[in-house]
Amino acid sequence: MTWKQIAAEKKSHQLDSVPKEWLSADLPPSEALSVIDFPGESHALSTLDVEITESSVASLLSNLASSKWSAVQVTTSFYKRAIVAQELVSFFLIGKADSPNFTDFRALDEHLQKTGQVVGALHGLPISLKDQISIKGIESTMGYVSWVGQFAEKNSVLVDILESLGAVPFVKTNICQTLMWTETFNHVFGRTTNPYNRSLTSGGSSGGEGALVALKGSPLGVGSDIGGSVRIPAGFCGVYGLRPSYNRIPYAGCVNSLEGEDSILSVLGPLSNTLDGIKTFFKAVLSKEPWQMDPMVIRKRWSEEEYRLIDHGNGEKLCFAIMWDNGVVVPHPPVRRGLEITKKALLAAGHQVIDWKPYKHAEIWKNFNRSRVSAPAIPNFENAIWNAASAEDFKVSTAPTGEPVIASMGLLQDELLSRLSPIGISAFELWKLHKIKRDLRQEYLKHWEETVSQTGTGRPVDAIISPMAPYTAPPHGMNKTAQYTMWCNLLDYPAMIIPVTKVDQALDVKQPRQQFYNVDDRENYERYDPATHENAPVSIQIVGRTMEEEAVIAMSEIVDKALRGAKSKL
Amino acid sequence: MTWKQIAAEKKSHQLDSVPKEWLSADLPPSEALSVIDFPGESHALSTLDVEITESSVASLLSNLASSKWSAVQVTTSFYKRAIVAQELVSFFLIGKADSPNFTDFRALDEHLQKTGQVVGALHGLPISLKDQISIKGIESTMGYVSWVGQFAEKNSVLVDILESLGAVPFVKTNICQTLMWTETFNHVFGRTTNPYNRSLTSGGSSGGEGALVALKGSPLGVGSDIGGSVRIPAGFCGVYGLRPSYNRIPYAGCVNSLEGEDSILSVLGPLSNTLDGIKTFFKAVLSKEPWQMDPMVIRKRWSEEEYRLIDHGNGEKLCFAIMWDNGVVVPHPPVRRGLEITKKALLAAGHQVIDWKPYKHAEIWKNFNRSRVSAPAIPNFENAIWNAASAEDFKVSTAPTGEPVIASMGLLQDELLSRLSPIGISAFELWKLHKIKRDLRQEYLKHWEETVSQTGTGRPVDAIISPMAPYTAPPHGMNKTAQYTMWCNLLDYPAMIIPVTKVDQALDVKQPRQQFYNVDDRENYERYDPATHENAPVSIQIVGRTMEEEAVIAMSEIVDKALRGAKSKL
Missing domain, CATH: 3.90.1300.10 (Amidase signature (AS) domain)
Structure with missing residues (x-):
């Protein structure tokens, strides 16, 4: 057959x-x-x-x-x-x-x-x-x-x-x-x-x-x-x-893809x-x-203690930081509106909200996966943790039947299939990528710790609130980038998705924009049409520190409650 | 210069x-x-x-x-x-x-x-x-x-x-x-x-x-x-x-060797x-x-609770298992005597002691480092996690001055320098080694859990007591194998070294032996001469479960106290 x-x-x-x-x-x-x-x-x-x-x-x-x-x-x-x-x-x-x-x-x-x-x-x-x-x-x-x-x-x-x-x-x-x-x-x-x-x-x-x-x-x-x-x-x-x-x-x-890929x-x-x-x-x-x-x-x-937010002033007055964009691709209007609704609700609930300054998100993305955007600035364009041997891995599972690797999503496959060497990179090159990854994690931690000077709570920012993508659900085949989620995987930050609202053509109109971070940012902007995304859910992402699931769940409950409270007042 | x-x-x-x-x-x-x-x-x-x-x-x-x-x-x-x-x-x-x-x-x-x-x-x-x-x-x-x-x-x-x-x-x-x-x-x-x-x-x-x-x-x-x-x-x-x-x-x-080697x-x-x-x-x-x-x-x-041994019946009656040898290389007489002293002391202190059945120690060692012994049985002899790119790594640090890589200890260098390709293995080969490693960890955990049927405590063995080497300190250049410590690194088991006694020529006589596990075992036996090791410390290793440092410290205190108690009665 x-x-x-x-x-x-x-x-x-x-x-x-x-x-x-x-x-x-x-x-x-x-x-x-x-x-x-x-x-x-x-x-x-x-x-x-x-x-x-x-x-x-x-x-x-x-x-x-x-x-x-x-x-x-x-x-x-x-x-x-x-x-x-x-x-x-x-x-x-x-x-x-x-x-x-x-x-x-x-x-x-x-x-x-x-x-x-x-x-x-x-x-x-x-x-x-x-x-x-x-x-x-x-x-x-x-x-x-x-x-x-x-x-x-x-x-x-x-x-x-x-x-x-x-x-x-x-x-x-x-x-x-x-x-x-x-x-x-x-x-x-x-x-x-x-x-x-x-x-x-x-x-x-x-x-x-x-x-x-x-x-x-x-x-x-x-x-x-x-x-x-x-x-x-x-x-x-x-x-x-x-x-x-x-x-x-x-x-x-469980069965898995990329078995043995232990880097991320x-x-x-x-x-x-x-x-x-x-x-x-x-x-x-x-x-x-x-x-x-x-x-x-x-x-x-x-840990019931961590769930009660002992590391976050017992949850009484939290300081959240919103990452409006990651410095690489600016999110579409409904995504921004979701963040604005959240900010308003949290302020109304007595919490503090500051801006999150993104740190090296292009480099993080690049360490993970090859990317057009970060390529010019960073050597070894071909090298990234996922690309290290993924072509070989996919081949093992498709070869027995001759089934083709699907090349339609842009994210990984298009480039992978056409540009990656089928034998991937050496273990030594992979070790170098690990070192870059570790440095990025160390620097991001420092960056987060240093926010203690801006919060007024005596603590660094309690959680980051981020888009989960630079758009709401796009048409099939158009989900072009996972950079708004990937950073949490590389940095190993627990992250919760919370639904906020839905795309509304009347509210989420396209605004004129002249300046762009890069070609991906421009293309993402150009693709936006509120009619296309009609009725799509708008969600946010609550990001905490490594191994802090209990606190992320508790802080998500606080955010969720603030959002529901704000909604009931409308 | x-x-x-x-x-x-x-x-x-x-x-x-x-x-x-x-x-x-x-x-x-x-x-x-x-x-x-x-x-x-x-x-x-x-x-x-x-x-x-x-x-x-x-x-x-x-x-x-x-x-x-x-x-x-x-x-x-x-x-x-x-x-x-x-x-x-x-x-x-x-x-x-x-x-x-x-x-x-x-x-x-x-x-x-x-x-x-x-x-x-x-x-x-x-x-x-x-x-x-x-x-x-x-x-x-x-x-x-x-x-x-x-x-x-x-x-x-x-x-x-x-x-x-x-x-x-x-x-x-x-x-x-x-x-x-x-x-x-x-x-x-x-x-x-x-x-x-x-x-x-x-x-x-x-x-x-x-x-x-x-x-x-x-x-x-x-x-x-x-x-x-x-x-x-x-x-x-x-x-x-x-x-x-x-x-x-x-x-x-810290600075380090093999930076980015994140497998072990x-x-x-x-x-x-x-x-x-x-x-x-x-x-x-x-x-x-x-x-x-x-x-x-x-x-x-x-965790003060884990230190008080809540996972080990509050430390009242522990069951230790002694690994007399790992099925690959039999330890020298003083090492065995150290284990016997420990067994006696623990029994006298009211604890239980059974034998530990080693599980795939040759395969564990091989996944880590190339080994003569395990090679015939296992394909891809050249491949092991440490050898994946170590030659390239060492070269980076020695090349600027032309300093030679020292090739005198047998363990890694002799073979590495003469037999390893200077470009190491591919990332895909490394992923395969990771899969083997993960399976070994899973199997060893199961093996440990299954001891619940032998302990009589209702728990699996509380800790393994193992040699830390198949000999006491050898002459310079003769420390041929680290297999009695390496398994804990691959399995990620915390392990404490406790000194027990010293080599005594009168007690640690060489016994005749005809059968050997393999050529390394024979050579290790042949090298033993109690006079060579005169006065060398004899130590044991207390091995616990991953992330159980608190319990390993507490159980080591129990073993140490038993040993000191036994000594004071002599």
């Missing part, structure tokens, strides 16, 4: 095992752009299904614990809604869906009935997982045709932990081929679109998660982030998403419709001491 | 600035092997000098805090004793020694007098530092002739922290050229010998620290460890030494004559929140 035949066969089986009565008879027409409200009104869902799927994680857990709702009921409701989501945006459906007998979940109900006790902190909570997070017996295609038919022999560590907490990993979600793009498209399952506007990308590489969680087909999803792959889909799809520091959430047992580590992180979902996931996973199961995980328990 | 002239000139200036009255008139003859007791009897030291330099860290700190001894007095006493040590074993003397005006230290006394408060937790404590740990204005030669004259422009982060704690970084100590050997010899400052038997090596690469601390020329030293470089000198010289996990003690601002990280660790010195250092450095100064340091405070 050719790779096209393998892919076509796989895709044609995709919905075969789904109960036919759960398919929607009343799907919106394909030209309907926003489908975000459709599932709540779909005839495929009962009133109870809608009530359950529109509950917060906290309320789901409490109703499950009190036996108001059974685990089987909750999982069935989310599974039904996920099927609707699949029909709308093709988030990709696999997993228990292939054999939906729900045996495992019934055991949860029996346990609760018999003992009166929940199995664990996530009792009965359905959780969706990015394709690469292995579930025993379930396929991980990773978007590669040659991986079709690779069934996991055992659970990843995270799945073992989630199950021991009583959670229900129930579907797997779509990614991009190679995992190294910021959109979601591959030759096996095709493209995942944005539920707020299907002509726009859902982001990537965890775009299946972003789209599914936004449509409330899952209360909590887990993606991975090596350059923004949790945050970009979260931001583009208007949900919350956390990129934790390296090695806090166990990654062992991919991390797993949660997406949810509420911050309580993010916190609940993070705290619950750490409670299982994952360092006893994955040697890479840092032995650091959830 | 040729490299020989530069080296000769530097060396001839080495003792020039030392006060002549502090030199010893009564040095032992060069054929005297043990000089360990000489400084205490030297006419160069007063009775007070001897009393001070033979005090524990705890008692120094308490007498400094009470003003019984001034910081100037304490530093002067150690400085005088360090000069004697230099004359005996050439530990290498540089630093404040070049301009011994002690101004900085006087300020400590004035502060205490004026405020009644100590400056910090290490008030007035002299600390010796391995050459690579930068002190502003002081040279770091790193054992390379081409580095002579490179004066540090600023302190390393650790030195800033130590000074803020009131400590007195007072001398720098000798290393090996390249930092990547386990003996201490370079073209600039020559060789550091073992104070217990000067025909034997002091170990390396922190051999200057091992020798100086053993001679009590410093109460606390700081070395670095990427394959055993703290532990080997500590073990060979009979002092305590800790290899902490990656990124707990700040490394930023070098770490800084303390050496001292008492465990209280180790603990005091560790706790004090963490109290300054080093993650605010070095972005690599993990945000994890000293």
Whole structure:
């Protein structure tokens, strides 16, 4: 069979095992752009299904614990809604869906009935997982045709932990081929679109998660982030998403791209419709001491003290710094408006807000990935950590079937394929890049510490508030740069995505601009048209210090509360 | 000038600035092997000098805090004793020694007098530092002739922290050229010998620290460890030494070899004559929140709970496992006797002791460094993490003067120079090695967890007790393998060296042996002659889980107490 035949066969089986009565008879027409409200009104869902799927994680857990709702009921409701989501945006459906007998979940109900006790902190909570997070017996295609038919022999560590907490990993979600793009498209399952506007990308590489969680087909999803792959889909799809520091959430047992690329580590992180979902996931996973199961995980328990912001004046008067732009590419008007709304809300809530002066963001980006912009100024243009051997890595996974590496997203592939030597760089060159990276981290830390003179709190800036991209979700194939997320990966800063508003053509008009940082900045400006981005979510990113997840969650709650407070006053 | 002239000139200036009255008139003859007791009897030291330099860290700190001894007095006493040590074993003397005006230290006394408060937790404590740990204005030669004259422009982060704690970084100590050997010899400052038997090596690469601390020329030293470089000198010289996990003690601002080799990280660790010195250092450095100064340091405070062994049944009945040999090279008789003494002492103290089954130690060693033994079984013989680009790295530092890379220690250099391609391996090959490394860590963790079925405590083995080398200090040039320390670096296990006894020709007789694991094992057996190792310290290594320094310190105290208890009953 050719790779096209393998892919076509796989895709044609995709919905075969789904109960036919759960398919929607009343799907919106394909030209309907926003489908975000459709599932709540779909005839495929009962009133109870809608009530359950529109509950917060906290309320789901409490109703499950009190036996108001059974685990089987909750999982069935989310599974039904996920099927609707699949029909709308093709988030990709696999997993228990292939054999939906729900045996495992019934055991949860029996346990609760018999003992009166929940199995664990996530009792009965359905959780969706990015394709690469292995579930025993379930396929991980990773978007590669040659991986079709690779069934996991055992659970990843995270799945073992989630199950021991009583959670229900129930579907797997779509990614991009190679995992190294910021959109979601591959030759096996095709493209995942944005539920707020299907002509726009859902982001990537965890775009299946972003789209599914936004449509409330899952209360909590887990993606991975090596350059923004949790945050970009979260931001583009208007949900919350956390990129934790390296090695806090166990990654062992997942399949991956660029295996052994240890310079900038991919991390797993949660997406949810509420911050309580993010916190609940993070705290619950750490409670299982994952360092006893994955040697890479840092032995650091959830710190209630750090969550109470002992390192940030107990959260009483925080000083945030807004990075309006990164000195490389200026964000589009709706992104700026999102920051302005946030600033106003925080000031109204009694916090302080100053400007963040970006520091060497072009160099950071360049160390990571080759970039047109930074090239003239920096020698060894060809060398960057991701490019060190990625062409060789991609070839290993595409060669068996002859499937081509998709070259359509601009970010990495176009240049990589045409310009990179297929044998990559030497280990010695890679060591030099590590040294540059370490110096950048050291300098950025110093830069941050020195803000103590500007805050008036006696502390350096508590958190940076940054765009998560220089635009809201763009049309498919146009997500050109991940530089607004990548810096956190290189510096290893935990970062939370918070949705703020949506693109409004009346408010987000294009302003004349004459001066540009560089050619990318000019092109980004020229591409902007508010009509194109109609209805796209506008999000911000709360950035903290390395290993400070507890504080980032707490500060995000403060920002979120300020934003909701401001909204309720409108 | 040729490299020989530069080296000769530097060396001839080495003792020039030392006060002549502090030199010893009564040095032992060069054929005297043990000089360990000489400084205490030297006419160069007063009775007070001897009393001070033979005090524990705890008692120094308490007498400094009470003003019984001034910081100037304490530093002067150690400085005088360090000069004697230099004359005996050439530990290498540089630093404040070049301009011994002690101004900085006087300020400590004035502060205490004026405020009644100590400056910090290490008030007035002299600390010796391995050459690579930068002190502003002081040279770091790193054992390379081409580095002579490179004066540090600023302190390393650790030195800033130590000074803020009131400590007195007072001398720098000798290393090996390249930092990547386990003996201490370079073209600039020559060789550091073992104070217990000067025909034997002091170990390396922190051999200057091992020798100086053993001679009590410093109460606390700081070395670095990427394959055993703290532990080997500590073990060979009979002092305590800790290899902490990656990124707990700040490394930023130090100079280094193999910069950017981030696969297996070098770490800084303390050496001292008492465990209280180790603990005091560790706790004090963490109290300054080093993650605010070095972005690599993990945000994890000293945990009093973990020190009280909450993860180990509160330390009431521990289960240790002894690794008698690693399945690759069987240790010499004195090493085995050290383990037997420890076992007996622990059983007498009410703890449990079982055997540790080594797991893939040849593969671990091979992933790190090319090895004859493991080569036949494993493909890509040439590839190993250290060899990935080390030849190129060494060349950068030796090329400017034409100084040859020293090729005399067998461990790395002999093979490296003759067999390694000067361009190393590709980044893609390095990624593959990372994957092997990660799998080895995952498997070793599982192996450890599975011991829960053998301990009877309900927990897996609490700590492994291992040799730190398959021999006690060998003659110069004969330290052939670091495999008994390297595994902890690859697996990132914290490990403490504890001295147990000394080689005794009557007890440590050579036993006949017919079967060998491999050719290295046979050669190691054949080389043993108890007379050669006369008086050499015998040490053990207490190995814990990643990031569990607090528990390793606490368990080491338990082992040490058991050993001292056993000794006092003899």
